[in-house]
Amino acid sequence: MNRLITLAARPEGMPKESDFRLEERPMPLPGGGEVLVQTLYLSVDPYMRGRLSGVTTYVPGLDLGEVIGGGVVGRVLESSDPRWSAGDIVEGMLGWQEYAVAPARSLRKIDPAAGPISSALYVLGMPGLTAYFGLLEICRPQPGETVVVSGAAGAVGSLVGQIARIKRCRAIGIAGSNEKVRFLIEELGFDGAFNYRETPDYAAKLKQLCPNGVDVYFDNVGGAITDAVMRHIASHARVAVCGQISQYNSVGPETGPRWLSQLVVRQAKVEGFLVTQFADRYEAGLHQLSTWLKEGRLQYREDVADGLENAPQAFIRMLEGKNIGKQLVKVAD
Amino acid sequence: MNRLITLAARPEGMPKESDFRLEERPMPLPGGGEVLVQTLYLSVDPYMRGRLSGVTTYVPGLDLGEVIGGGVVGRVLESSDPRWSAGDIVEGMLGWQEYAVAPARSLRKIDPAAGPISSALYVLGMPGLTAYFGLLEICRPQPGETVVVSGAAGAVGSLVGQIARIKRCRAIGIAGSNEKVRFLIEELGFDGAFNYRETPDYAAKLKQLCPNGVDVYFDNVGGAITDAVMRHIASHARVAVCGQISQYNSVGPETGPRWLSQLVVRQAKVEGFLVTQFADRYEAGLHQLSTWLKEGRLQYREDVADGLENAPQAFIRMLEGKNIGKQLVKVAD
Numbered sequence: 001m002n003r004l005i006t007l008a009a010r011p012e013g014m015p016k017e018s019d020f021r022l023e024e025r026p027m028p029l030p031g032g033g034e035v036l037v038q039t040l041y042l043s044v045d046p047y048m049r050g051r052l053s054g055v056t057t058y059v060p061g062l063d064l065g066e067v068i069g070g071g072v073v074g075r076v077l078e079s080s081d082p083r084w085s086a087g088d089i090v091e092g093m094l095g096w097q098e099y100a101v102a103p104a105r106s107l108r109k110i111d112p113a114a115g116p117i118s119s120a121l122y123v124l125g126m127p128g129l130t131a132y133f134g135l136l137e138i139c140r141p142q143p144g145e146t147v148v149v150s151g152a153a154g155a156v157g158s159l160v161g162q163i164a165r166i167k168r169c170r171a172i173g174i175a176g177s178n179e180k181v182r183f184l185i186e187e188l189g190f191d192g193a194f195n196y197r198e199t200p201d202y203a204a205k206l207k208q209l210c211p212n213g214v215d216v217y218f219d220n221v222g223g224a225i226t227d228a229v230m231r232h233i234a235s236h237a238r239v240a241v242c243g244q245i246s247q248y249n250s251v252g253p254e255t256g257p258r259w260l261s262q263l264v265v266r267q268a269k270v271e272g273f274l275v276t277q278f279a280d281r282y283e284a285g286l287h288q289l290s291t292w293l294k295e296g297r298l299q300y301r302e303d304v305a306d307g308l309e310n311a312p313q314a315f316i317r318m319l320e321g322k323n324i325g326k327q328l329v330k331v332a333d
Numbered sequence: 334m335n336r337l338i339t340l341a342a343r344p345e346g347m348p349k350e351s352d353f354r355l356e357e358r359p360m361p362l363p364g365g366g367e368v369l370v371q372t373l374y375l376s377v378d379p380y381m382r383g384r385l386s387g388v389t390t391y392v393p394g395l396d397l398g399e400v401i402g403g404g405v406v407g408r409v410l411e412s413s414d415p416r417w418s419a420g421d422i423v424e425g426m427l428g429w430q431e432y433a434v435a436p437a438r439s440l441r442k443i444d445p446a447a448g449p450i451s452s453a454l455y456v457l458g459m460p461g462l463t464a465y466f467g468l469l470e471i472c473r474p475q476p477g478e479t480v481v482v483s484g485a486a487g488a489v490g491s492l493v494g495q496i497a498r499i500k501r502c503r504a505i506g507i508a509g510s511n512e513k514v515r516f517l518i519e520e521l522g523f524d525g526a527f528n529y530r531e532t533p534d535y536a537a538k539l540k541q542l543c544p545n546g547v548d549v550y551f552d553n554v555g556g557a558i559t560d561a562v563m564r565h566i567a568s569h570a571r572v573a574v575c576g577q578i579s580q581y582n583s584v585g586p587e588t589g590p591r592w593l594s595q596l597v598v599r600q601a602k603v604e605g606f607l608v609t610q611f612a613d614r615y616e617a618g619l620h621q622l623s624t625w626l627k628e629g630r631l632q633y634r635e636d637v638a639d640g641l642e643n644a645p646q647a648f649i650r651m652l653e654g655k656n657i658g659k660q661l662v663k664v665a666d
């Protein structure tokens with residue numbers, strides 16, 4: 001039998017464990033051109049929240065009863081396609097289940113000799129590429145510029161700050177606990193950071209940490225944090241909107257101060273992006289990220305929950321900002 | 334004596350005529366490298382509102398008692414610089430006064446044979462260049478795309494829609510009266526337009542006029558109009574923020590629905606700009622605009638008030654959206 005987690009109810013606001021259901025179903029059987037994969041690690045990421053509401057945006061909404069979608073690193077058990085053999089380690093969008101069948105061409109090969117296989121869901125996977133292309137292509141940071149990142153201790157944010165440092169920028173992080181702030185400054189080498197939960201006046205804090213204004217803002221969070229950063233952007237600032245995690249659990253549309261006049265005054269740009277728009281350059285991005293990783297220029301932390309049954313809890317933790325670094329779930333050895 | 338208009342009081346909200354003062358002062362005398370110019374036409378433009386509040390943004394704020402700044406077309410009366418001779422027609426930032434002294438290098442030569450000299454303050458001046466570079470460089474419209482412009486019957490907006498048509502886009506205008514809507518469709522050839530003052534549901538109207546979404550949005554207005562357009566942008570939409578006239582007279586900061594998530598989903602870009610960032614290409618822009626004008630591909634209307642003393646009223650009319658086309662003030666023949 002296969003164990004899997006399906007959508008039991010559409011969450012209202014922050015998801016609850018009862019919105020998910022652990023089910024058993026017969027093992028899937030690979031057909032022609034398909035591969036049977038055993039899940040080793042699965043990824044929980046902020047963008048998944050939107051799918052639970054059933055609204056199709058850039059990823060299709062999920063139906064009730066459907067397996068929760070998401071990135072997985074797994075081991076090939078059976079393949080009817082010459083590209084794959086039993087034992088290969090692969091990455092793909094296989095969802096929250098112990099076993100999955102996938103089209104052979106939808107999988108990416110992972111080299112276990114190159115590092116921990118879980119990194120295919122992080123530094124050498126979607127979050128790494130998101131940080132890399134989002135920062136470098138959307139924001140084009142220049143040496144000496146000040147780069148601010150929200151959600152800075154999360155999977156994408158922690159890489160954005162470090163890539164900014166590699167590019168000789170000042171990296172300033174905004175995060176939700178003092179432990180995260182210490183992690184950013186002491187372990188990742190950020191030039192500054194603050195805990196927004198204990199900072200009454202974000203704008204004053206930003207002014208202090210970014211005396212020449214914010215040249216680049218990489219936004220994972222939105223809401224009041226972003227309002228404050230927008231008031232403090234420098235001329236010709238570039239803002240990449242990667243995510244808006246503060247809004248994902250809003251029941252109705254939130255309102256906030258208008259700041260479009262500020263874009264005119266600063267001749268500034270705000271751009272939303274999806275990592276998939278850089279798909280034809282993933283290989284180059286992964287090569288650079290893996291080089292930096294080998295050179296010890298990128299530090300990272302994984303926050304690993306154990307067991308498929310704990311995936312909903314891990315997902316909720318991540319939405320609540322309780323993880324430091326990349327939230328993963330280990331499903332099998 | 335010279336007659337001029339100064340800032341008598343800082344406006345709160347919409348400016349009143351009593352915020353301005355008509356004064357007489359001695360005629361200014363040109364020094365070395367300076368030119369004495371007689372004002373023929375002066376320009377009133379939305380951006381001037383910010384200066385009255387005394388806040389320096391991209392233009393310095395005005396002090397109380399200072400002459401109101403602004404673009405002027407005038408005639409050279411005296412020059413101590415070999416570049417200019419009496420009788421030359423020039424354009425410069427000379428302000429609301431009958432006579433002004435300016436550095437010789439700050440003036441631009443206008444050829445009266447090339448068309449009405451007032452066009453140096455409109456199609457062949459700052460508003461024309463704003464429409465031209467803002468639309469073409471910030472938004473890069475492609476043939477077949479849908480271009481929406483707010484403040485569509487104003488100086489910049491009416492050109493944006495026509496340039497969009499020249500580039501084989503669909504041009505949709507948003508304006509504030511039925512007369513303006515008729516002007517856009519019947520005189521300027523817009524593909525569609527609506528009067529927001531008589532449209533209860535902007536979003537529904539946009540959906541009807543732009544069934545494939547908004548590829549390009551050129552925003553002069555902001556506020557609830559822009560909120561509605563942002564909900565209806567197409568994938569890879571480009572938004573140029575030129576002005577936010579709905580906000581200029583706000584006493585406190587206005588709030589509105591947050592829409593940054595929409596930028597991610599649509600992989601869309603919002604960019605504020607100032608025409609001055611294209612200063613090194615003005616000549617090419619003016620050449621193209623003047624070619625289109627001669628070919629009859631750009632129609633325009635001027636809304637001309639008569640007499641320096643009526644400049645404040647003309648400025649207020651323009652902020653209230655009562656003008657169709659470019660608001661000017663004729664000061665002398």
